[in-house]
Amino acid sequence: MTLYARFAAHIDAVLDSLVAAGDLPEGLERRNVTVEPPRDPSHGDLSTNAAMVLAKPAGTNPRALAEKIAAGLGAIDEVVSAEIAGPGFINLRLAESAWRGELQAIADAAGDYGRSDQGRGITVNIEYVSANPTGPMHMGHCRGAVVGDALASLLEYAGNTVIREYYVNDAGGQVDVLGRSAHVRYREALGEAVGEIPEGLYPGDYLVPVGQALAQEFGDTYVAAPEGEWLALFRTRAVAAMIVMIKDDLALLGIHHDLFSSEAELQAAGKPEAAEAELRSRDLVYDGVLERPKGQTVEDWEPVELPLFRSTQFGDDQDRPIRKSDGHWTYFGADLAYHYQKAQNADELIDIWGADHAGTVKRIQAAVAALTHGKTRFDVKLVQMVRLLRDGEPVKMSKRSGNFVTLADVVEEVGKDVVRFTMLTRKADAQMDFDFAKVVEASKDNPVFYVQYAHARIRSVNRKAAEAGIVCGAVDLSLLDAEDLAVVKLAAQFPRIVEAAALSREPHRVAFYLGDLAAAFHALWNLGNDRPERRFLLANDAPTTCARLFLANAIGQIIVNGLAIMGVAAVEEMQ
Template identity: 75%
Template sequence: MTLYARFAAHIDAILDALEAEGQLPAGLERKAVAVEPPRDPAHGDLATNAAMVLAKRAVTNPRALAALIAPKLEALDEVASAEIAGPGFINIRLVPTLWHDELRAILTDGDDYGRSRLGQGTRINVEYVSANPTGPMHMGHCRGAVVGDALASLLEYAGFDVVREYYVNDAGAQVETLARSVHLRYREALGEDIGAIPEGYYPGDYLKPVGAALAEEYGDRYVGADESAWLPLFRKAAVARMMDQIRSDLAQLGIRHDIFSLESEVIGSGAADRALETLRARGLVYEGMLEVPKGKTPEDWEPVELTLFRSSQFGDDQDRPMKKSDGSWTYFGVDAAYHLAKAERSDSLVNIWGADHSGTVKRIQAAVRALTDGKVELDVKLIQMVRLLRAGEPVKMGKRLGTFVTLADVVDEVGKDVVRFTMLTRKADAQMDFDFAKVVEASKDNPVFYVQYAHARIRSLHRRAAEAGIDLSATPDLALLDDEELALVRLAAQFPRIVEGAALAHEPHRIAFYLADLAAALHAQWNKGNDDPSRRFLLAQNQELTRARLELASAIGQIVRNGLAIMGVTAAEEMQ
């Protein structure tokens, strides 16, 4: 049990005791009771809002209730003092030996320190990337890929049963355009001068190997054939080749998926019919006409009867068509069916979507609520695009132009770890610039470097201690650590609650933010030794204190490694 969880249990036990004594009414809702670090570390080690959130329902004032809780906290062996502050917060100071125990727990638990049972095996599906298979991965896909993969790792670390999924849009107009573009390259591979690539086609050279492979397999059989004879074949071949490329690109970034679901299979399996009948059986489908769209007048709008889902009953702006007037499925109809299939094998769903999909969030959430009778929740995280800069100038990207910068190119230039960490240095819904110069800059303003440098510094200590002939085999006396040094342990001990909070909020960037704070604290402590040699971690003339400080440094390094592992980033052993 983590430190914060243990004190939450202590508070719960004290509230139980107050109920038993008749000091508190029985059965008060305690969900809002929290144990957290105080905003100002000078106020103590922990703080609880128990009196604040329970007083009104207990028909008392917060300070009076706090006066009942504080003495019971002070009676605990782990507590040095419990002070009432402001309107009724309780600030708790812990005995130093507790921090010694926590430091040892970090090193004993190792890679598992911070791992949680929060999820209790809840099945959660995280869908991310899901880029159309019309070309290699580019930096427009990178941020969502990293956020999704890091979130999946975070949820696993927090005890959830996670499935990583990629939805392949292998049906529709874009994929048909891809097939026609490949047919041009097929003819080119057979010696035909195809001239300029027609407007609207995919012009990139990455399609040349696909055309060449088809030319080798089929010869000139489909050069002059009717489109209906080759389009399905070329579409399937092009999607397969592009998905191989996409998997390869993602692998360079350390990103994997458990399941690749095909839009064509959703359509062909009858899943859309099943979703429609599920909604119809619940009275949520009707035949009707949409309202006149904004910007159009009744004179230039021809209403047609459509099969509509009552999504407005679930918070959407209007009802949504499941089928077109010709009886074919709308994109929304297929998407609803796909989400039903995911929901049938999950307890919860998370979609990582680009910000350009913001308009479809309410309707698909409405569909999931309706199809699952509210039993499965869908959380959609919208990812803002990344502006790629080189020498301060924006780099143009566009698959149709054939001039985009691929994800693989960026990984080759700056490395997987830099790319992954950088993508998590801002909230997902905030705009981001990725400047090639800044992300590899060796300065404290670059969190990627600063966190990696902290770990490399820590790793160097044991090498230097061995060179100095310091005996590290004896058990460290942690009582030699002063309050400034124990402040690092206090910060490290927050890692488990950071993990749980980030997992519940589906926000992996919180891990990056926390690691940046922890690294800054480590560097600040390290730099004190520049002004005062007695503050250095390594003191050849004082081996006992050195052992204690190296134990402290090792614990901080362990937390850094655990956090970076969640982010999919390798901890640096040394800085080149």
């Protein structure tokens, strides 16, 4: 059990004793009782709000309750003092042995340090990327892909069962355009001079191999054939080729989905009809007429009766049509059925969307609430676009596509780990600049470098110790002083960072924490620049060297664990 979990259990035990003594009523909700580091380190090592949270429902004064809780906590061997601050917060100072014990716990748990069981028994479906299958992945897709994948890893680390899903939008007009674009490349592969790709079709060279494959398979059978004879076939072949390309592009980032769900297959299986029937059976879909759009006159607008979902009953601005006037499904109608399908196999749903989809959040939230009777938690994480820069100037063109920057281009230039880490250095809904020069800069201002450098330093000092003939057996951690233990206190926060990040669905918190931990380690390392006795490697003092190596390796382990959540490898050395 980690230190914060142990003290949460201590607080629970003290509260139980107060209930047994009649000082607290039974059955008080303790979910909001926390144990965390105080904002000001001078106030102590740990702080709890237990008295503040429980006093009102217990019908007592917070400070009076805090005195009783503090008395119980002060009796714990690891606690040096328990002091009451303000109206009832309790600050604890711990014995140094508590931090040395946590350092040993980090070493013992190794790759499992920070893992949690808070999500045990809960299956979460995370849908991310889901770009239209009409071309290679570009940098407009990259940030959502990384955020979604890191969130999936984070939730798994916190104990959840996770389903990674990609929704293939292969039933809309864009795939008809793809099929027609493939037909042009097919004719080109057979020797026809097609000239400039017609307006409205996809011009990218990535469709050339698709056309060549079609030509090899079908010869000139469909060169002059009417569209009705080849469009469905070419569309299917082209989408399949695009999915292979998309999977290959995502693999460059280390991303692999468990499911690729097809919108076309969803509709062919009658899933939208099933969702509509379910909602009609509960009078949540009715046939009605939408209000006239604002700004349109009666002459510009014709009322049409459509099947409408009562999304206003679930917090939306207006009821939404699930079919068009021609009977085809609206985007919302298809998405409603898709989320209904996902909810059959998951307790919670998370969608990672581009910020330009913000307007559709309420209606899908309403649909999920209706279809699952409010039992399925559904979150949408909106991800802002990334602005690409080179030495401060916007990057607009790609050497391969001619009109967008491909993900493959960027990974090839700066590497998978740099791309993934950088995408997590800001909150997903905040604007981001990705400057090709800055993300590979060897500077403390570059968080990617700074965290990787901390791990590389740790591996380097281990190699140098081995070269110096220092062999560490049993390690005396009492040789670590207050300056060393200050870094341990930060390291011990990793498990609670993981749990908090998982609860909030914010994987960037792990990146922020690793930046802080790396900075603290570098600061401790740099003490040796002016004070030789503070160096990690002391040729004439093997016991102290071994104690500090033990500390360094524990910090390195947490960096490895945190980077693994982010999908980033910890480097052994840096050139």
